[in-house]
Amino acid sequence: MLEVGAIDVFYGDAQALHGVSFEVHEGEIVTLLGSNGAGKTTTVRTLSGLIRPRKGTITFRGIRLDKILAHKVVSLGIAHAPEGRHLFQQMSVRENLTLGAYDASAWNDREESMERVFRLFPRLKERSKQLAGTLSGGEQQMCAIGRALMTRPNLLILDEPSLGLAPNLVEMIFQVIAEIGESGITILLIEQNAHLALQLAHRAYVLENGRVALSGPGREVAANEHVRQAYLGL
């Protein structure tokens, strides 16, 4: 479904990614692990067209993503809930969700999509008139995931959905991610919480210093001695 082929990404003169390659297949949950600054967020921002790779290719269902403008990526069926949520703070939950369906392919079905999101996160329905900036961290994350689901994507990119949340909320968010995966949406999950991510994911890639250091099925990666020491603290 998604093939990333040896991309090099630079910020000015500083190279952030060195020949990163990976793939995500239809129906999978794939996780990218790595410490701060390893290049996880840079990778997914490149997928969404917010940054351009200097070298390499990104292909989604046969279409070259690295040639497409950021705002056109959505209409191909890719939704991205960015790191730090990036909600429209001064807008209500309902407005945030509505903007999630901005693309022409999703606009007409927005009310129905919103009902689906509310079924997944009943809390958002209670808060629908509240400004996004006044929500708690967990509610903001629900809103960010909900907004990404409004286009009914085929591929959902989640960047650090558990960042800064209390443990019980982290578990709740991961349950919802599992549910979304079961509903047939392919998921690319960026996480620092390697424990939970490796339990959930079919396959995992470990990024270190802008390079793919290790990859394989979730269980295999979880059993790797280096991963156990560096990421699982065992």
Next chain:
Amino acid sequence: MTSQLIEQGLNGLMLGSIYALMASGLSLIFGSMKMLNFAHGELYMLGGFATYFAVTFLGLPWWLAIPLAMGLMLLAGFAIERVVIEPLLRRPGWDDTPIIATLGLGVFLQNAALLLFGAQFKNLPYFIEGTGSFVGIRMAYQRILILVVSVAVMALFAQFLRRSKLGMALRAVAQDRDAARLQGIDAQGTYMWAFGIAAALATLAAAMIAPIFSVNPWMGLTLLVKAFAVCVVGGLGSIGGAILAGILLGTAESLTVVLLSSQWKDVVSFTILIIVLWVRPSGFFGTKEW
């Protein structure tokens, strides 16, 4: 004295609504593009000339001439954004150049107007002749018309921002550009709209006030300074703040004229500016409030 005060208060509201029309356009551009538009006074000036020619050359009634001028200036705004601003915004690291470009554009447009339309001040007749009076308060119908039309258009504009798809996209880009692009919003496309809409609002301001002031190549200069002050007092990028501050400043100026003298009105408005910046540096509403 009381009736004179009330009359001047109403005059202030009228002047304030003109400031508000100008300032909300500036705020729209600043909010979405994070850029000051120094050519805004010249958009106002061109809008004034467009209305003047629509009335005198084409012989249109004012209620047709103004929408026509606004439509023309909407297109002119689109064109300016695409030709002058956009190519500069595209270059990484050239973030400040569009502002300088608008400064140059202002000078260019002013001199072009001088060359094409001449230095002579041009006057338009009142759209509605006569003066209304109500319990001893007298007010020219033209001034009442300005107030009513400006308030109606500002209300429409607020609803447009709040409810329409394009309005929501403009607010989304103003609040978080990258997040907006992730939702499929063409941020560059909204810039063009912001510029065009701001030009149309400036045109309305110029057209409504033209019978009272006059149309000339320099008419935008003083107004631009006031409009910037209004934007800063209201909170840069905040539309609600622009409206509130515009009306406050206009009223304060008019009342100064009655209570002190007309020489003091700029002193008063800039004193308000300084005090607001002192007490609340981000203006009434701060940035990003819409």
